[in-house]
Amino acid sequence: MAALYSILLALILATLLVTTRVEARAFFVFGDSLVDSGNNNYLATTARADAPPYGIDYPSRTATGRFSNGYNIPDLISQSIGASESPLPYLSPELNGPRLLVGANFASAGVGILNDTGIQFVNIIRIGQQLQYFQQYQQRVSALIGVEETQRLINQALVLITLGGNDFVNNYYLVPFSARSRQFALPDYVRYLISEYQKILVRLYELGARRVIVTGTGPLGCVPAELAMRSRNGECSVELQQAAGLFNPQLTDMLLGINSQVGADVFVAANTQLTHYDFISNPQAFGFVTSKVACCGQGPYNGLGLCTRLSNLCPNRDIYAFWDPFHPSERANRYIVQQIVTGTTEYMNPMNLSTILALDSRT
Numbered sequence: 001m002a003a004l005y006s007i008l009l010a011l012i013l014a015t016l017l018v019t020t021r022v023e024a025r026a027f028f029v030f031g032d033s034l035v036d037s038g039n040n041n042y043l044a045t046t047a048r049a050d051a052p053p054y055g056i057d058y059p060s061r062t063a064t065g066r067f068s069n070g071y072n073i074p075d076l077i078s079q080s081i082g083a084s085e086s087p088l089p090y091l092s093p094e095l096n097g098p099r100l101l102v103g104a105n106f107a108s109a110g111v112g113i114l115n116d117t118g119i120q121f122v123n124i125i126r127i128g129q130q131l132q133y134f135q136q137y138q139q140r141v142s143a144l145i146g147v148e149e150t151q152r153l154i155n156q157a158l159v160l161i162t163l164g165g166n167d168f169v170n171n172y173y174l175v176p177f178s179a180r181s182r183q184f185a186l187p188d189y190v191r192y193l194i195s196e197y198q199k200i201l202v203r204l205y206e207l208g209a210r211r212v213i214v215t216g217t218g219p220l221g222c223v224p225a226e227l228a229m230r231s232r233n234g235e236c237s238v239e240l241q242q243a244a245g246l247f248n249p250q251l252t253d254m255l256l257g258i259n260s261q262v263g264a265d266v267f268v269a270a271n272t273q274l275t276h277y278d279f280i281s282n283p284q285a286f287g288f289v290t291s292k293v294a295c296c297g298q299g300p301y302n303g304l305g306l307c308t309r310l311s312n313l314c315p316n317r318d319i320y321a322f323w324d325p326f327h328p329s330e331r332a333n334r335y336i337v338q339q340i341v342t343g344t345t346e347y348m349n350p351m352n353l354s355t356i357l358a359l360d361s362r363t
């Protein structure tokens with residue numbers, strides 16, 4: 001009896017969905033803590049943001065798993081493309097029925113391009129698994145709206161992927177003489193990362209993604225955590241800056257290379273290094289009192305350990321560029337997303353999000 005009811009309910013739902021056309025474009029998110037909206041809440045891992053003061057400025061004033069005091073980058077992109085809501089974490093039990101059509105967030109804090117990145121966090125959704133979940137998602141949506149309509153939804157969707165920072169911070173530079181740093185000189189490691197990242201992005205293309213924003217890493221050496229651990233006088237860590245300086249331009253070249261192979265502007269490089277650099281080099285111009293000290297943390301620059309209830313907490317989060325030792329505040333995220341939406345080609349190569357939206361609305 002219960003089974004019959006659920007079959008009937010599914011049929012009614014499916015009919016409703018087919019008749020209410022898929023309006024706003026779907027949005028899919030892959031990557032690490034900069035874009036995780038709560039998947040790690042459902043996993044046995046230490047890489048999590050599900051306790052206060054995380055979320056202190058989020059509309060619900062609760063910790064959701066976002067590594068921010070308020071909105072994160074995917075939230076602000078969702079808002080700027082006019083989506084009704086941010087895509088839910090893929091592991092959320094609430095991601096069902098019509099809500100699947102909004103998209104899904106597969107990101108998991110701690111992951112990198114490489115499988116051995118973030119091993120200390122144990123149970124995280126590595127990028128290969130994120131892509132497998134994307135396939136599973138497509139099967140679930142096909143059961144709702146059919147294969148053809150699902151394909152269309154995927155092809156017309158916007159995709160955001162953020163990877164790479166952890167391959168340096170939580171792998172190559174995690175400990176002195178790490179396995180990867182003994183295996184590779186930095187320039188060779190970067191080339192290896194780029195070639196592995198290319199395979200991931202080609203797979204994403206094969207799975208139907210046609211508009212993919214790929215962020216580079218920020219200035220890794222300038223985050224409060226690195227200032228606390230590696231800097232003597234508040235200057236950015238030379239090695240990590242070198243790593244970001246090698247990685248980001250090669251990432252852009254690789255993306256433009258795939259575009260010319262597939263003959264379309266599928267991948268867009270977001271120069272988050274430059275965006276961060278803007279407010280790091282002149283915080284006052286952006287309304288920040290500092291870009292060196294995290295709002296939430298302890299030790300020098302509030303850069304040591306985790307952001308918890310016991311940490312120092314700044315009273316006004318809007319005047320800090322960094323919320324915790326690694327992650328930008330909502331205010332800084334707003335500037336990052338503003339550049340994604342309207343930045344010049346120096347920030348968004350080959351085009352910004354408003355150009356993408358304008359182009360796609362014509363077809």
Ligand SMILES: *[C@@H]1O[C@H](CO)[C@@H](O)[C@H](O)[C@H]1NC(C)=O
Nearest residue numbers: 113114115116126128129196
């Ligand atoms: C990472 O792990 C996945 C799944 O086990 C595997 O398919 C993939 O080849 C691995 N990647 C690398 C670079 O070893």
Ligand SMILES: *[C@@H]1O[C@H](CO)[C@@H](O)[C@H](O)[C@H]1NC(C)=O
Nearest residue numbers: 341342343344345352354355
């Ligand atoms: C987006 O990029 C285009 C092309 O580079 C540029 O002309 C435009 O000013 C940018 N901003 C907006 C809002 O379109």
